Amino acid sequence: GAVVSQHPSWVICKSGTSVKIECRSLDFQATTMFWYRQFPKQSLMLMATSNEGSKATYEQGVEKDKFLINHASLTLSTLTVTSAHPEDSSFYICSARTSANTGELFFGEGSRLTVL
Amino acid sequence: EDKVVQSPLSLVVHEGDTVTLNCSYEVTNFRSLLWYKQEKKAPTFLFMLTSSGIEKKSGRLSSILDKKELFSILNITATQTGDSAIYLCAVFQGGSEKLVFGKGTKLTVNP
Numbered sequence: 001g002a003v004v005s006q007h008p009s010w011v012i013c014k015s016g017t018s019v020k021i022e023c024r025s026l027d028f029q030a031t032t033m034f035w036y037r038q039f040p041k042q043s044l045m046l047m048a049t050s051n052e053g054s055k056a057t058y059e060q061g062v063e064k065d066k067f068l069i070n071h072a073s074l075t076l077s078t079l080t081v082t083s084a085h086p087e088d089s090s091f092y093i094c095s096a097r098t099s100a101n102t103g104e105l106f107f108g109e110g111s112r113l114t115v116l
Numbered sequence: 117e118d119k120v121v122q123s124p125l126s127l128v129v130h131e132g133d134t135v136t137l138n139c140s141y142e143v144t145n146f147r148s149l150l151w152y153k154q155e156k157k158a159p160t161f162l163f164m165l166t167s168s169g170i171e172k173k174s175g176r177l178s179s180i181l182d183k184k185e186l187f188s189i190l191n192i193t194a195t196q197t198g199d200s201a202i203y204l205c206a207v208f209q210g211g212s213e214k215l216v217f218g219k220g221t222k223l224t225v226n227p
Binding site: 006049093107108 | 152157218
């Protein structure tokens with residue numbers, strides 16, 4: 001299947017700093033990528049939909065100024081957690097779609113963010 | 117409100133048992149239903165179902181969709197400890213082009 005690479009897989013940072021997470025589709029072009037957040041023992045919560053060359057669409061309750069998403073190319077989307085605080089500590093997962101009509105998504109390995 | 121409900125939320129079985137995981141949905145503009153397996157990291161894709169009554173199989177796993185009754189089941193036969201994971205059901209919604217996830221079923225297979 002298609003491969004989605006996410007980096008870094010884990011990161012620890014101090015409160016107040018910004019952290020960037022990359023999501024790359026390695027062997028296909030992804031016009032749409034999705035960013036999810038997962039809390040322990042909970043399902044995936046969609047944060048935003050990232051479309052190449054346009055602004056991301058954020059879900060209700062997700063602060064767009066806090067979670068900056070950039071989808072500069074057909075193979076790369078980035079999520080930047082700005083001025084991170086301990087409550088931002090979570091598991092962030094990206095996914096990319098191989099076809100606009102099927103809904104089949106492939107997920108990155110996820111990034112564990114810990115804010116001290 | 118669009119929703120996907122999975123049951124049971126958790127399940128503990130012994131190796132060799134057969135399990136059935138359930139997923140019901142109420143989602144506008146249904147396009148397809150997907151099953152994922154999540155172990156320690158991100159979910160891995162299992163099946164995508166778009167048509168009613170057509171069973172999809174992969175080894176010991178199989179799944180089927182009923183679009184009239186709005187549910188799907190995931191069967192795992194002859195379970196192994198490696199099947200222990202959270203199984204997520206998601207519905208792809210046309211129009212918004214989003215996946216609506218259920219809360220998952222945590223399966224534990226004991227030796």
